Amino acid sequence: MGEILELDCVVIGGGVVGLAIARRLAIAGREVVVLESEPLTGSITSSRNSEVIHAGLYYAAGSRKAELCVKGRQALYAYCRERHVPHRQCGKLVVASNEDEVTYLEKLLKQAAANGVDDCYLIDAAALHALEPEIHGHAALVSPSTGIIDSHGLMDAYITDIEAHGGSVVVNSPVLSGELTKEGALLSVGGADPFEATARLVVNSAGLEAWAVSQNMRGLDPATIPTRAYAKGNYFTLAGKAPASRLIYPVPEPGGLGTHLTLDLGGQARFGPDVEWVDAPNYDVDPARSEKFYAAIRKYWPHLKDGALQPAYAGVRPKTVGREGGGGGDFVIQGPQATGHPAYVALYGIESPGLTSSMAIADEVWQLTA
Template sequence: MSEVLALDCVVIGGGVVGLAVARELAMAGRDVVVLEAEPLTGSITSSRNSEVIHAGLYYPTGSLKAELCVAGSRKLYDYCRDRHIPHTRCGKLVVASNEAEVAYLEKLLKQAQANGVDDCGLVDGSELVRLEPDIIGFAALVSPSTGIIDSHRLMEAYIADIEAHGGSIVLNSPVLGGEFLADAVRLSVGGRDPVEIEAKLVVNSAGLNAWAVSESIAGLDRNAIPERHYARGCYFSLTGRAPAERLIYPVPEPGGLGVHLTLDLAGQARFGPDVEWVETIDYDVDPSRADKFYGAIRRYWPNLPDGALQPAYSGMRPKIVGPNGGGAGDFIVQGPETTGHPAYAALYGIESPGLTASMAIAERVARLTSR
């Protein structure tokens, strides 16, 4: 029988949320090892998003998304300032294309205020044009505290904190399966140097693979594992100058926030994501999807030139609710009381605003797993 490596705490998944969780646990005094299946940290969902710091407007009051996004946004801006992580509080406009959509903006403003976001306001079409001359709409909701961030620099800072507190990151280390023991979790880890691990605490933060990891662990009640759905979102980049200095969002669609204009820190514009419900993980971007993008974008930027969009990349949203359920759904953060084992915690459905909420999610996991 091969030797079993005894560890204190294992975090499965080296995306932005897994790294934030590992950082929080390491800073609380746990001996933490992050197991990342890929050759690089943050190379899947964490590198295939809009890099937006969300304010917390959209999510139902009392939901984890609302609570952790609002708290996480404030923590993230402070952390970026303290650690000199590139970011900017550029602001966002949610644009109503017609009078009927203004009622949604009014509802959204009340939702934001109920969630503790107190800096939003409504402007009419003439004020919208004054703010962003190329953007057309009947009215808009202004969110000054929405921003953008260099997500890779953020993850580098999380890793630096983990390592400064004695933790480590192990790459190319997929979890192949495991079993519940009396007060520990045993994991079989593959890769170049396969190993058996027994950990006093395992946090499953494997993102798109969180379901597969939990399903592979003997002794876990399958009723604790929620539904799994995938929604692919494609992005297209803009050739030429960005039409706005702020992020521009339409009224949301089921399953997403609509095809919106986002900016990178160099001012380059891209549009997306759209929503395509799929059965398997696939990152191909069909160039023909641009046809729908042109129509969606011209609702708020009518002067988008023909041929200006180029396929960029796509991302996958790990969702707990499918299209028949409206495509929304909350974060699921399970501590030992919910997973049914004192050494196991699991996160499911960590889509947007997961990056924004990462530090607040980490604090919640630490509370749920404190000894």
């Protein structure tokens, strides 16, 4: 391996959350190196999602997701305006397809208010038709604060900030193993040019691989590592014009928010994700799954034509609660006190709304290590 590099702070994982953490630590004066196992940053989970800026409606009051989504959304909109990151606050409608689901919308409105989201309101079928003539339902909850973002543009801005404050991002550098020591941590890094490095602080923000990184970290109590589940979400694109100018969500399903209509910044419509529990990550989209998509979408857009959906892409959400537990789960952010080691911070279950929460998560990690 040769000479052992001496580093101050290493962030493992160059997804949107890892980059946000590295940015925050670099601004605070740490010398930061991001180690990303893939050839490109954000090429796994961060580029395989809906690119939605979430308002913070759904999450249990007092949960990390609720708190960090609301804080993160406010910070993210401000950052996007300041740094000219492409985004649009287009708003969202959660549509009740029958009378029974209207009760859910009423509960969701109260949940949103409890989370500090105070701009939501309910509309009836006539008002829904006036806003979005193609969308059908008994009622809808309007979320004006929901938006869409160019996730790659956001990550590029984070990287620019990291480098402007003396940090660096190194791709093709998987962390193979590590050891927590009295002085900090010793890491063994693979790739074309493998090396070993010591670090005073290691932040494990490896997304789907966070569990494996911790399992290979000698000196870490295995009891600190939570359970893991994989929820695969498949997406289909629409051939033709989008039926709405806002995001359209149905009433949620266990493990996800239902097969919803999202838009990219070019106006292209895509539907998803569904929820497919898998034993290991894979990114193939089975065209046959479109049958369930057609049925789910036609509950709120009955004019969807046969053959209009095309397989697009899939993402896998790292969860701490699987199907048996209802598919929910919260962010797990362990500072040195929780990991039992002053040099080690670990994040697990950073799924949606991770992108929206990224700046707030970064602030939390900084506070835990200050």
